[in-house]
Amino acid sequence: xxxxxxxxxxxxxxxxxxxxxxxxxxxxxxxxxxxxxxxxxxxxxxxxxxxxxxxxxxxxxxxxxxxxxxxxxxxxxxxxxxxxxxxxxxxxxxxxxxxxxxxxxxxxxxxxxxxxxxxxxxxxxxxxxxxxxxxxxxxxxxxxxxxxxxxxxxxxxxxxxxxxxxxxxxxxxxxxxxxxxxxxxxxxxxxxxxxxxxxxxxxxxxxxxxxxxxxxxxxxxxxxxxxxxxxxxx
Numbered sequence: 001x002x003x004x005x006x007x008x009x010x011x012x013x014x015x016x017x018x019x020x021x022x023x024x025x026x027x028x029x030x031x032x033x034x035x036x037x038x039x040x041x042x043x044x045x046x047x048x049x050x051x052x053x054x055x056x057x058x059x060x061x062x063x064x065x066x067x068x069x070x071x072x073x074x075x076x077x078x079x080x081x082x083x084x085x086x087x088x089x090x091x092x093x094x095x096x097x098x099x100x101x102x103x104x105x106x107x108x109x110x111x112x113x114x115x116x117x118x119x120x121x122x123x124x125x126x127x128x129x130x131x132x133x134x135x136x137x138x139x140x141x142x143x144x145x146x147x148x149x150x151x152x153x154x155x156x157x158x159x160x161x162x163x164x165x166x167x168x169x170x171x172x173x174x175x176x177x178x179x180x181x182x183x184x185x186x187x188x189x190x191x192x193x194x195x196x197x198x199x200x201x202x203x204x205x206x207x208x209x210x211x212x213x214x215x216x217x218x219x220x221x222x223x224x225x226x227x228x229x230x231x232x233x234x
Contacts, residue, residue: 044089
């Protein structure tokens with residue numbers, strides 16, 4: 001894992017967005033796995049601002065995770081976030097976006113669709129991730145065992161306190177997520193991390209010890225991970 005220390009969040013967003021621009025210029029048909037939350041928002045904003053420098057029409061996107069129980073029109077859903085911050089500003093065509101429905105009564109059918117898509121079109125070329133304060137990646141929570149493929153995950157108290165859903169009024173218990181094998185099979189991964197709330201878990205990650213009790217530590221096993229890290233909140 002390559003660690004790039006940034007002096008500010010603005011620098012982090014700039015450097016990470018430049019990597020995306022380079023990726024999309026070199027590989028305009030890239031399949032991109034997109035995270036949500038606070039960490040990638042500034043990067044997406046910079047990418048949208050720089051979209052004149054890339055050809056977007058052949059890019060493909062896949063959603064990393066979703067709160068099970070929230071629909072696309074709920075402002076706290078990952079779907080709503082991605083449409084607002086990435087897909088609509090880049091004018092990504094619906095047939096170039098792979099998602100799963102947070103309101104489905106048959107999550108296994110949704111996961112089968114994603115698995116089949118990755119089998120036929122994968123692996124992911126570039127995964128944009130985030131680091132949970134308990135070390136989770138997507139909704140792969142710390143545990144003795146981790147699941148490799150898309151699945152329904154019981155969420156930790158840490159995840160359930162996330163600002164995306166604290167005001168939703170919905171009783172969320174589970175998350176829909178890609179598995180660790182799906183993520184680790186990505187050709188390239190970027191991990192933006194910033195803020196005081198992430199200092200403790202980032203310190204654990206930097207120890208370089210691999211454990212399922214710190215899912216993000218499995219990224220040390222991947223040959224091409226770039227972590228952009230800023231200790232500050234701004």
